[in-house]
Structures are given as C-alpha cells and as structure tokens.
Amino acid sequence: MRRAKTLTTLKPKCIASALDIGLSNWSFEFITISLYTMTKSTSVIFILIFAIVFKLEKLSIPIVAIVLSISTGLFMFTYESTQFDLKGFTLVLIASALSGIRWTTAQKVTQQSEFCFVDFHTLFLYVSHTILGLSNPIDVIYHTQPWMALVLLPLAFSLEGDEFLTSPFLFRSHDYLGTCRTLGYFVFGACLAFGLEVAEFLVVCNSSSLTLSIAGIFKEVVTLYLAAAVNGDQYSPTNIAGLVICLAGICLHVAIRFFKHTAILRLLLCQNRQMTHLPKKLRPGRLTSLPSDFFVLDKVYC
Template identity: 45%
Template sequence: MSFTVYIIKVIFLGSFFFTCSITLTFYNKWLFQNFHFPLTVTFIHFLTQFLGAAIIRTLMSCCCSKSPPIVLNWTMYMKRVYPAGLAAALDIGLSNMSLMFITVSLYVMSKTSCVVFVLIFAVILRLESPRVTTLIVVLLVSGGLFLFTYKSTQFNLGGFILVISASFLGGLRWVLLQMITQREDIGLKNPIDTTYHMAPVMALGLLLPVFLIEGVPASLSSEIFRYESYLTLETTTGKVALGALLAFLLTLSEYMFVHYTSSLTLSIGGIFKELLTMYLASEINHDKWSTMNLVGAGLCVLGILSHVMFKAIYAKNKYDVQGASPRNPRIRSSSEGMGALLKRDRKTKPSWEAIELLNGDDSDAIISSSGEEETIFPSEEMTRKSNGRYDTD
C-alpha cells in the first residue's frame, strides 16, 4: 500500500468514524436531558444492532460466501459470549445514564480511565505482563482524571460514579472480548458475527435493569405508553430510531477503520477525537474548565498517547527479536527475518505494509470503550504469537 493511498484511506474512514462517534455522544447528551430513559434507549440500540448484523450476515451468506454463517453452540455461547455481553451491556448502559448528570467533557475524560482497567484486567488474566510502562500509564491517567475533576464547577458525584463504574466494566468487557475473538475454535473473527452473537446477550443483560429502574416511569410517561397524540409517539420513535441508527453506523465505522487501516491508527486517532469532542463541548454545550482541569485533561491524553507508544515499541521489538521464529507463518526461513516484514534495506524505516502487518488487521487487540465509542490498543499476547491466533484460555 502506497503512502498516498494509505493517507486517503485513513482520512476517509477516520472522518466517517469521528463523525458517527462524536455525533452520537452529543445526540445522546441532548436526548437524555429531556427523555430520561437511557437504559430503554440503549436496549433498543442493542436490538437494532442485532437486527442489522443479522441482515448483513444473511446478505453476505447469499451473495459473497459459499459457507454458512457461524452459529455457536449453547455451551460455548454461555461460557464465552455471555460474560462479555453482560459486561458490555452494563458498560454502555451506565455510560449513557451518566450523560444525564455530567458534562460531555467530564464524560470523555472519565472514560479514558477505561485504559487503566483494561491493563489491570489484562494483567490479572495474564494477557499482559506487569511492566513499569503499565504503571506509568496508570499514574498519568489516574492523576489526570483527579486534576480534571478537582474543584470542577460542573462536577456531579452521582454521574461521575456511574461513568467510572462503566469504565471498570468496559475494561473487563474488552479483555473478555479479546479472549473471544482470538480463539480459533470460537470463530468470531468477523465483527458482524461478533455483533450478531453479542447483541442479544447485551439486550437481555440490560432487560432487568430497564424494568427495575425505568419500567414504572416509562409506563406512566406521556412520551411513551401514555401518549396523547400520534405525533408525540412518532416524535419519540424517530428520536430513538435515529440514535439506534447512529449507534449501528458507529459499530460498522470503527470496525472498518481498524480493518482497512490499523488498530494503532485508530488508537492515535481516538486521542484527537477526544480533544475535538472536548473542544466542541466547550463551544456547543459551554462546558467550563479551570487551568487545573486543563492540566488534568493533558495528563489523561498523555497517558493514552504513552500507552499507544509503549505498545507500538514493544510490538516492534518483539518482531525484531522473534522475526525469524518458525512460529511466524509469514516468514519462510530464518534468513528472511524481519526482511519479510520490512524493506530489504535494514537501515531504512519500516514500509507502510510492514506497519500494517505489525498493527493492522492481522493483529489482535485490546479495546477500551468510551460508551459506544471505542479505541483499540494492540495486545502484548499478539506479539508473543507473531501473526497467528492463540488458542489458550
């Protein structure tokens, strides 16, 4: 892939992803200010994603694929998919609920703490080895979040607890999802297949909280069941449907971004997306920050950027050391070494093809979520197994 083609592809797919992600964040913030049923809306989003994935799977099976779509057995489904789906449901549900109480800026910065929980769960589940760089990232993000919320004039404790709880569950969610997508015997490498299998679990996982928290208010609301005119019902349906469409487009856009560029590109792009979201929040919603809050936001961004940089350096060093390993199916002999990944002149920088191979669609990933917005980070285990998928618990 030439540099020009790569840049055009990044700009086009990045713009699509950024537009869907930022639009959905502000749309949800606007919607939940007056329509106080975030869990119900999220539940409908999950059903829409399942329906969309089912339609796409059917079309792909009829037009593009000779093999039938993947369908998991119940044992594998309950053992592997259900825990990740339940964590995802609570993560996104709590994230959307927090938008009723906190500003978009605090929401964005608080969700950066998901990286911390991803690293912690990855170490606990032995997907990552504890390193000094991990501690540096944790300290930067945690310290930055503390400064960003310190004496904030728009701080809401209840909303902050909700979004931090969502980040905790998001860390667990993406580590569990990594373990699912990296197993050959499960076969959920295709993001559409993953969405198709996870969305029903996510909807069911949120069903009980919807009834317990929003069931009675929703049944008495004049905007839902006790509407006084068909126009009110149509307006409410249209608002919820538009959000569901944005959520589904966001899911497709982020998968396309990773597939056609790289997870590293999305990680770096996610940082700029957060900065752009905060700028728009100050312009549109008039979010206010003190100097200390801005310093805290800078530390959070620095922590995310450091995490991306450390992972990229670690991945490259692993390939430098293990490039000639017979476990790497793309290197046919030890004499090839990194020569199969990099340009023949070892003194030159890696080619764009090599960067894609190191960080792109062929790599596995740990993903941290910002509600329904995701940022993807290359996993250490991917480098241990070169370009192959691993089959361990």
C-alpha cells in the first residue's frame, strides 16, 4: 500500500475519529449523561447526510423517516431529565458531526472494492480485495490508531496533562498495589475499547455506517433504561412515548434491511433459472477471471 495514498485516504477518518473521542469525553465535565445521549443521538442524522454526500446511501423516504423517528424518540425519551449547558452541548454537537465523517469515511475505506460479482449457480458473492487492502477490522485499526494518537494526545495533555502527572493514584502514589490497581484499570478499559472498536468495524465492513449508528442508538436506549431502573427514576408519558417511537424506528430499519436482502436473493434465484451450468474450471475456488454470465454489482448492502 503506497504511503501517500494511505495518508490521503485515511487522514479525514483519523482526524475525525480522534476529535470525536476527545470532544465527547471533554463534554462530560459540563453535562450529564442524559444530555450527552440526547445530543449525541444527532450523529445518526450527520451519518445519513455524509453517507448521501459520499454516495454510500440513496436518499429515500423510508431512510429519512427512520432517522427522524429515532432522533425524535430519543429526544423525547430524555426530555426534562437533564440540565442544559451551552459549552457541553456545543462540544457534543461538534463531536456528532465529526462522528458522521468518521464512520462514513470508515465505510468508504473498508467497502471500496475493485469489483463485486455473484455466482448465480451457487449464490456465492465474490468480492475482490479493497483498493487499500483494509477490509479487515484489525488492518483498519493498525493503520489508523497511530494517526489518531498523534491528534488526540496533544488535546489530552493540554486538558489533563498536569492532573495526570500529579495524580496521587499514579506517579505520586506511595502504594505499590494502588498503582498496579490503577494501571490494571487502564489495561482493562483499553481491552474493552479495543473489543468495541473491532466490533464496530465488523459492522461497518459487513453492513453500513447507518446500521452501526442505529445499533448504537439501541445501546444508548438500553443504557438509559437500566440506569433509570437502578436509580428508581420515574418515566413520564413523554418519555415512554419517545422510547416507543425510537424502538419503532429501529425495527423499521431492521425490516427494510431484511426485505432488501430478500429481494436480492429473489433476483439471484430468477437469474439462476436462466443460467447454464458452469464449466469445472470456473467453479468456486478456481475462479481466475470474471465470466461473461456473471452479474456485476457496484455495491451490495444487506
């Protein structure tokens, strides 16, 4: 992979990812979890906008309805449950916009293949390697994390450098076991973050950034529900209505993806009835060139 092409393609994703993480964590100094969740839910709107700009999604009424219903539902679910702070709200809103750039560029990098075609006799989908060779989540993390660190570390040290270096739980600690315990928390959190990153890139590689965002909204709804259940908070009719609307939007997205997948399979079955048997040399596993009776697809999202 050529260095210049790698830098040009991955630079927007690395910068957006680092600033998204940094600004999101910085906002917790000013706002509550509820306001953060309510504001960060707008990321699904930004992801849709950038997905349309980058031609990863087609603008349609169902997609717009899904995004609006989920955003409206999550806003209603957290309504009147938080204290507003302009600075924290602005930080999260900027982070949401950067999140849209982050995941749409990630999808563009991981799914930018040279060609994609389907064997109608076996219903097997062949996809060539991506132009950058970053179809594996580990490859993406390997090539993006160093550049993200270069952007994120200056921001982190400028905001928390003094507190980190003078913390009584780390370098100034006289308790060896306490220091090891603190480092253990760091390692445990890093392992969780790494697993989350791999899972997110797996979703983006095999589906779309919009699907990842909607799955994240479901996670936020469950988190808020469990937090309220543990703390004994009471839900108003507005909160309950928002939860129902949000879950309805998520179910609608899943249904649309399912029917799209079913339509593709039906198309393949119809084409399969019109095809003749392939020669042995063109059977799966020995395919070396693109036969003329293969149907070429630009993108397949199921």
